Amino acid sequence: xxxxxxxxxxxxxxxxxxxxxxxxxxxxxxxxxxxxxxxxxxxxxxxxxxxxxxxxxxxxxxxxxxxxxxxxxxxxxxxxxxxxxxxxxxxxxxxxxxxxxxxxxxxxxxxxxxxxxxxxxxxxxxxxxxxxxxxxxxxxxxxxxxxxxxxxxxxxxxxxxxxxxxxxxxxxxxxxxxxxxxxxxxxxxxxxxxxxxxxxxxxxxxxxxxxxxxxxxxxxxxxxxxxxxxx
Numbered sequence: 001x002x003x004x005x006x007x008x009x010x011x012x013x014x015x016x017x018x019x020x021x022x023x024x025x026x027x028x029x030x031x032x033x034x035x036x037x038x039x040x041x042x043x044x045x046x047x048x049x050x051x052x053x054x055x056x057x058x059x060x061x062x063x064x065x066x067x068x069x070x071x072x073x074x075x076x077x078x079x080x081x082x083x084x085x086x087x088x089x090x091x092x093x094x095x096x097x098x099x100x101x102x103x104x105x106x107x108x109x110x111x112x113x114x115x116x117x118x119x120x121x122x123x124x125x126x127x128x129x130x131x132x133x134x135x136x137x138x139x140x141x142x143x144x145x146x147x148x149x150x151x152x153x154x155x156x157x158x159x160x161x162x163x164x165x166x167x168x169x170x171x172x173x174x175x176x177x178x179x180x181x182x183x184x185x186x187x188x189x190x191x192x193x194x195x196x197x198x199x200x201x202x203x204x205x206x207x208x209x210x211x212x213x214x215x216x217x218x219x220x221x222x223x224x225x226x227x228x229x230x231x
Contacts, residue, residue, distance in 0.1 A: 023214035025207060034060035045209050049182035049193055053203050056176075058169035067166045069144065070179045072115050073128060074159040076102035083108075087159040089126035092187065097180070097194040098124065098161045099187070111183050112190040115161040118178040118198040127152040128160035178203050 018029040025042035036057040043050050058064045077083030086104040091097075097116035102108040125131050125143065130150050133142025143149055143162055167175050180197045184190035197203055224231055 022211070023218060024210040031059075034058070035064065035066070040207065042207055042210050044182075044197070044206050045213055047182065047193055047197075048184070049180060049197060051197060051203055051206065052179040052181075053200075053207070054177050054179070055174060056167065056169065057174040058171060061171050063171060064169045065166065066169060067164055068117065068177065069162060069164045070115070070117050071131070071138075071141075071163075072161045072181055074100045074102075074113060074161065076100060076108040076111070076113060077105045084159050085156055087157075088155045089153050089157070089159055089161070091153065092191055092194070095191045095194045095198070096120070097190070098126065098163065099190060100126075100159060100161065110185060112185070112187055113183045114180070114190045114194050115163065116180045116194050116198065117163050117165050118180070118200065119165040119167075122163050122165045123149040123151070124161070124163045125149040125152045126154070126157055126159060126161060128158040131160060131162045176200050 015030065015032045020027040020029070025040055027041075028037075028039045030037050036055075036059055038055040038057075040053040041050065052070075054068065056066055056068075058066075073080060074087050074089070075083065076087050083102055083105060087100055087102045089098060089100050092099050092114070095116070097114045100113040100115075101111075127150070130152055131141055131143035132138065136142055149162060149164060165177065167177075169175060178197060178200060180194055182190070182193055184193055197206070222231075
């Protein structure tokens with residue numbers, strides 16, 4: 001926490017976000033209608049994985065039903081419009097992550113992209129048009145108004161990965177979950193990474209390692225000036 005720089009960001013509801021950028025991570029805090037959220041994003045130290053650690057706290061005196069939707073658009077090439085029809089999406093039966101692969105691209109043909117929420121039951125779609133809706137965009141996607149997602153998978157879609165998990169929070173309760181986005185050279189490696197970082201404790205440990213690496217790197221050089229604020 002000693003490395004944070006915080007900037008309040010206003011929202012249409014009037015409840016600000018507190019945005020904190022540390023060495024190796026960014027954290028976004030928000031409170032609205034007695035629901036507190038804390039989202040921390042960082043990249044694993046030695047794995048090609050982006051991790052999003054989310055804490056939700058119900059500070060009200062009533063039970064709350066909360067949904068979390070994670071969204072990613074697959075490119076797997078230079079241009080989404082050109083490569084999109086070639087991207088094939090599927091669910092890995094062992095780890096439950098959504099896999100994406102473009103077998104017709106010179107570089108991406110040897111990579112498996114994966115996306116997962118660290119919870120067992122979730123709705124999903126791999127069709128961007130279905131999630132956004134006709135004449136809509138990410139500012140107000142149709143999928144956020146629907147009770148569930150259509151479960152589309154396969155090739156020939158406008159590819160994305162939209163996944164939704166639903167949580168029941170008792171009064172005063174809190175939950176932690178993680179969203180994993182990464183790439184690997186084959187199914188086995190992608191599966192191992194998705195399974196490894198589905199564990200909250202493993203993600204917290206990885207965050208500690210990332211912070212320690214940055215502390216070690218940046219502590220090698222110290223600058224002293226007549227103005228302590230510039231040191």
